[in-house]
Amino acid sequence: MRAFTEEQKIKILEDLVAIKSVNENEIEVATYLKKLFEEHGIEATIVPVTATRVNLVAEIGSGSPVLGISGHMDVVSPGDVSKWSTDPFVLTEKDGKLYGRGANDMKSGLAALAIAMIDIKENDSLQKGSIRFMATTGEEVGGAGAKKLYEEGYMNDVNTLIVAEPSQDVIVYSHKGSLNFKVTSKGKEAHSALPQLGYNAIDPLAEFITKVNAEVRDSNRSNEILGELVMNCTIIHGGQQVNSIPELATAEFNVRTIPEYDTEEVIEKFKQFAEELNNEGADIIVEVTMSLPSVFTDGKSNLVKTAQLLGEKYFNDKPELIGSPGVTDGSNLLRSKGDDFPFIMFGPGLTKMAHKVDEYVHRDVYLKFIDLYEELFLEFNK
Ligand SMILES: [Zn+2]
Numbered sequence: 401m402r403a404f405t406e407e408q409k410i411k412i413l414e415d416l417v418a419i420k421s422v423n424e425n426e427i428e429v430a431t432y433l434k435k436l437f438e439e440h441g442i443e444a445t446i447v448p449v450t451a452t453r454v455n456l457v458a459e460i461g462s463g464s465p466v467l468g469i470s471g472h473m474d475v476v477s478p479g480d481v482s483k484w485s486t487d488p489f490v491l492t493e494k495d496g497k498l499y500g501r502g503a504n505d506m507k508s509g510l511a512a513l514a515i516a517m518i519d520i521k522e523n524d525s526l527q528k529g530s531i532r533f534m535a536t537t538g539e540e541v542g543g544a545g546a547k548k549l550y551e552e553g554y555m556n557d558v559n560t561l562i563v564a565e566p567s568q569d570v571i572v573y574s575h576k577g578s579l580n581f582k583v584t585s586k587g588k589e590a591h592s593a594l595p596q597l598g599y600n601a602i603d604p605l606a607e608f609i610t611k612v613n614a615e616v617r618d619s620n621r622s623n624e625i626l627g628e629l630v631m632n633c634t635i636i637h638g639g640q641q642v643n644s645i646p647e648l649a650t651a652e653f654n655v656r657t658i659p660e661y662d663t664e665e666v667i668e669k670f671k672q673f674a675e676e677l678n679n680e681g682a683d684i685i686v687e688v689t690m691s692l693p694s695v696f697t698d699g700k701s702n703l704v705k706t707a708q709l710l711g712e713k714y715f716n717d718k719p720e721l722i723g724s725p726g727v728t729d730g731s732n733l734l735r736s737k738g739d740d741f742p743f744i745m746f747g748p749g750l751t752k753m754a755h756k757v758d759e760y761v762h763r764d765v766y767l768k769f770i771d772l773y774e775e776l777f778l779e780f781n782k
Pocket of ligand 1: 472505506539565566754
């Protein structure tokens with residue numbers, strides 16, 4: 401006996417999309433899911449992250465093995481709403497597609513995980529161990545929710561992790577890390593005709609950028625799946641007026657790291673270059689504004705194989721196994737797991753559709769993923 405009809409499954413996604421959890425307000429999503437779980441006899445706990453932001457953890461079964469299933473509750477901004485063909489917060493069906501902000505990234509994945517787990521509970525089909533549902537806050541900006549779950553020990557006993565980010569046609573088992581820096585150079589203002597009375601903040605920052613571009617990027621290191629580290633200076637500001645010596649200049653950088661050349665080493669290099677310039681009279685401060693390590697697993701687990709077989713069964717096409725340049729909550733959740741840890745990112749929706757105007761998920765893909773997850777979860781707790 402199925403816990404939900406097809407209409408009810410669509411309604412749950414519709415309700416979730418209607419909640420405007422644009423990098424905040426995840427608490428409403430958490431409250432909705434908590435109620436849904438509790439209606440089906442599953443205890444769910446709200447885990448505070450900040451004064452206003454929360455995670456949700458729900459669990460069925462008991463003891464080991466523990467299968468972790470995870471998704472984030474926030475969505476990115478719809479941007480200019482007039483560019484959308486439909487209201488981004490009203491799930492709208494057209495030609496077999498369900499449109500809405502988060503329909504793809506990743507309220508369909510979140511709903512599919514929850515529904516599959518409830519169905520298993522209702523049918524009492526879990527033979528051993530536990531399934532721990534972990535819905536996170538703030539994945540799209542910094543991953544604070546997943547970090548909190550890791551720090552509070554929710555991952556300690558987890559043996560397998562499935563993250564339901566949109567990737568219906570590929571299975572991701574490793575991904576790059578992501579690191580953001582803000583570099584501030586302080587100078588002293590003066591008239592540009594009398595620069596000797598001041599100190600130009602842009603000059604050392606320009607040197608810094610040139611040095612980082614040349615030396616952080618210069619590496620022979622590469623990961624067999626993820627390729628090379630990628631680094632870019634993406635924002636630069638400085639100066640107020642064309643005839644004044646600038647007293648402040650800032651630059652921001654995003655770095656996509658690999659296990660062979662990861663966050664700690666890059667941070668160390670940034671700090672070292674700043675120190676060298678500071679010894680010559682500059683006043684440069686390096687701030688790390690986000691640090692998510694890379695995730696590397698060998699992809700040889702049964703989880704990967706079974707997910708691939710189920711992908712083929714449900715969608716007639718064997719999903720390719722890949723490493724991804726993008727990050728997931730796996731960066732935080734898997735901080736202390738080894739290379740042989742069974743991890744996949746596999747969920748309804750296409751990766752390339754994430755964050756786009758007119759975001760959608762195919763109705764049948766969403767519905768099929770619920771059944772796929774149910775089979776996959778039970779396979780892991782036999
Ligand atoms: Zn996402």
